[in-house]
Amino acid sequence: MGYLVFARKWRPQTFDQVLAQDHVTVTLRNAIKSGRVGHSYLFTGPRGVGKTTTARILAKALNCSRGPTPDPCGECEACVGITRGNHLDVMEIDGASNRGIDEIRELRQKVRYASSSGRYKVYIIDEVHMLTNEAFNALLKILEEPPEQVVFIFATTAPRKVPATILSRCQRFDFRRIPSAVMADYISGEASREGIEIGRRALLMVCRAGGGSMRDALSIMDQLVSYAGGPIDADVVSELLGLVGADLLEAIVSAMLRGDSAGALESVAGAMSRGHDSVELLDSLVAYLRNLMLVAAGAPSGLEGVSDAEADAFRRLAELTDELTVLNLIRILGAASREARRDSLPRVALETAVMTASRLAQALAIDSLPPSGAGASKPPAETPASEEAAEEPPETEADADETSPEEERPPVQEVGSAGETDEERETREREEEKNRQVFGLFDAIPRDRG
Numbered sequence: 001m002g003y004l005v006f007a008r009k010w011r012p013q014t015f016d017q018v019l020a021q022d023h024v025t026v027t028l029r030n031a032i033k034s035g036r037v038g039h040s041y042l043f044t045g046p047r048g049v050g051k052t053t054t055a056r057i058l059a060k061a062l063n064c065s066r067g068p069t070p071d072p073c074g075e076c077e078a079c080v081g082i083t084r085g086n087h088l089d090v091m092e093i094d095g096a097s098n099r100g101i102d103e104i105r106e107l108r109q110k111v112r113y114a115s116s117s118g119r120y121k122v123y124i125i126d127e128v129h130m131l132t133n134e135a136f137n138a139l140l141k142i143l144e145e146p147p148e149q150v151v152f153i154f155a156t157t158a159p160r161k162v163p164a165t166i167l168s169r170c171q172r173f174d175f176r177r178i179p180s181a182v183m184a185d186y187i188s189g190e191a192s193r194e195g196i197e198i199g200r201r202a203l204l205m206v207c208r209a210g211g212g213s214m215r216d217a218l219s220i221m222d223q224l225v226s227y228a229g230g231p232i233d234a235d236v237v238s239e240l241l242g243l244v245g246a247d248l249l250e251a252i253v254s255a256m257l258r259g260d261s262a263g264a265l266e267s268v269a270g271a272m273s274r275g276h277d278s279v280e281l282l283d284s285l286v287a288y289l290r291n292l293m294l295v296a297a298g299a300p301s302g303l304e305g306v307s308d309a310e311a312d313a314f315r316r317l318a319e320l321t322d323e324l325t326v327l328n329l330i331r332i333l334g335a336a337s338r339e340a341r342r343d344s345l346p347r348v349a350l351e352t353a354v355m356t357a358s359r360l361a362q363a364l365a366i367d368s369l370p371p372s373g374a375g376a377s378k379p380p381a382e383t384p385a386s387e388e389a390a391e392e393p394p395e396t397e398a399d400a401d402e403t404s405p406e407e408e409r410p411p412v413q414e415v416g417s418a419g420e421t422d423e424e425r426e427t428r429e430r431e432e433e434k435n436r437q438v439f440g441l442f443d444a445i446p447r448d449r450g
């Protein structure tokens, strides 16, 4: 038996196996069950999310010897033929390479003949938006008077390029990107059946690199299996894909947040010496900080494709900082990424940004130092006495009594909404002060390094 790439070997063979497209598969199953199969379908969505796979399953569902059935057997002659791509009544046409009028005219001739098996003739046209206008017109004539027992399934990544006259004659299904975690679970199951060892973190890196496309993720798996020749871990994936590792990103971000610009620049230099690219590193840092921002803002459900270990790292880093600081670091590094793309000195843009970000984080951290000990409810920067108290934790009750202005304050704050308003005002004032510092720092940075 010949070698099959994973994208073919692990292709879903039933509606239930199609990932993350329940809104499509449930509707199609119901249509088949109730005998209401349309003449033409349009499957839209990004590449590699299951459009052609679903089209083939629909073809099997219609032509299975036990069918039409929502659960094709996968064993009869029709099912096997469709899976192998050599069934006489199921035609797959690549719209990109058969885009002219002649091909569609030929199709128009063939469409009239009944299917060889007496069941459905199914035409799957991939990348249908590539057809020429003449070809679309010829296709439209077929769709205006569709022959019995013929089903067209058009797939496209660019539905806006399909003429409205065609769109209006199709049932449209929008396929979605597959979430990394869903993809990782699927690949993990298939891989373990094959005896391929791959760690969870490595898997998530593969899925992220696939960008929501199962086909792309599986083609990376093909490369990895031949490259690794054994268990696949995160380092192997980083090596093959040239990805910036999470450990490196954590080291740089952690140093920046601590205001340790020397440490951050050291890590950057290390990455550069290992062959990383400045723009790639900047983009990875921005993506990393975006996740950190979600955690710092208390909205971690938006994290995608992050392992448990990485999620722990984000929680640790979030304790060092707050979302406003992270937001500003994203701005600085994002601007540097745009600059680095245009600039002849991308490394300077990277290093300047890391330096600026470290200084900024330091400035903001001084401002937001948590008040120590029992002083949690005292207003900051009120009197010299409170500053003293912030520097050294109150050791005894007697000590605290000496700072009598503070002792009088808490009862005032505890008076219901009045106390809360005070707190809110403090928070707002602190934010405003931070903003002043941030903008002051931005002003101090020369914008035009040229």
Ligand SMILES: [Zn+2]
Binding pocket: 063, 064, 065, 066, 072, 073, 074, 075, 076, 077, 078, 079, 080
């Ligand atoms: Zn069958």
